[in-house]
Amino acid sequence: MVTPPPTSPPGTCDRSATNASTLATQFAAASGGQTICLATGNYGSFTGSAKSGMVTLRALDGATVNLDVNFRGARNITLDGLTIAEALMYDTTQQITIRNSRFTGFVIIDGVANADILLDHNTHVVIVKCSGCWAGRISLPYGSATPSGVTVQNSTFRGGNADGIQAATGLSIIGNEFDHIDENGPNDQAHTDAIQILGASDVLVKGNYIHDSADGVVAYDGIDHATIEDNVIDLITGRWGIELYSDDSSIIRHNTLRYATTCSFSPCGHIMVDHKTQDPAGRGTVVVDNIAYMIEANNGSQIAQQDHNMVRAGAATGDFIGTPTYAGGSTPTTPAGFLLAAGSAGIGRASDGTNVGIR
Secondary structure, eight states, X not given: OOOOOOOOOTTOOSEEESSHHHHHHHHHHOOTTOEEEEOSEEEEEEOOOEEEEEEEEEEOTTOOEEEEEEEESOEEEEEESOEESOEXXXXXXXXXXXXXXXXXXXXXXXXXXXXXXXEESOEEESOOOOTTSOSEEEEEOOOOSSOOOEEEESOEEESSSSEEEEESXXXXXXXXXXXXXXXXXXXXXXXXXXXXXXXXXXXXXXXXXXXXXXXXXEESSOEESOEEESOEEEOSSOSEEEEEESEESOEEESOEEOOOSOSTTSSOOEEEEEOOTTSOOOBOEEEEXXXXXXXXXXXXXXXXXXXXXXXXXXXXXXXXXXXXXBTTOSSOOSTGGGSBOXXXXXTTOSTTSSOSSOO
């Protein structure tokens, strides 16, 4: 067994850089486990390279570091505390972490497979779709039967009319907040979604808080074997918090979709499976243990299993009609606020013996 190189204690600097030139020199010399600390400055486009062990680039405390990412086969790099206008990660890029950073533009990940790419505790705030731009703040525009190995977690997507995440390849979307993701008025040509899946397989959408936004989790061009669970969806425009078109065997469970009559297309809080005329009908979808206004299967798309959902209308056999009482009152403002209060309808009535809705 090879002993991994020692990792620098948090907050320490093994090397320092002040501009693009010194960063290139220090990165070339850095060994696995070392940290390069960056002073305030604009470092241009950083291409990195394949390292045998993890090398961290971290902004010095209080420093404002602007650095763009252009990885095409880079490996074992962590970026921490940076401002990033553009991030491109292609092909054989792998073992990349970007954390605690502020994105002011788009992230494009293309062609990677089982890449172990982690985007964690970042912000993607007020990013506007432009002509020629990708639709998503984070986009995986390529189709592949092999999961990307990308995880987006604990991050904030706020304001602006660019989609939050748009992906045609499997990834994990865990514990993020999407808020005020919406079109810029009725004449905006963007169709803005918090999370849009484009025919991808094996997507995990778990523990996200989507609120004050136009749409929630959508897949208009197919999806299969996704798991969508423990999400809170509280919309202002679309009534369909979860929309899966031409689905094949995805699981929708333990989500809480807030009912309201204030949506542009009220009432809010629907779960729907459907399909476009030119695409096959959905099949095999499992919908259990959710809180929703209504669950719909339209135009020949079928739900294979639907039970233990608490709805306000259209209860199927095994579902039940009920009105939740939330721990955070009638209009919760945090995910924890959407947990069921003691004595609420739905307590202990999920198929696994827990409460319906988020856990």
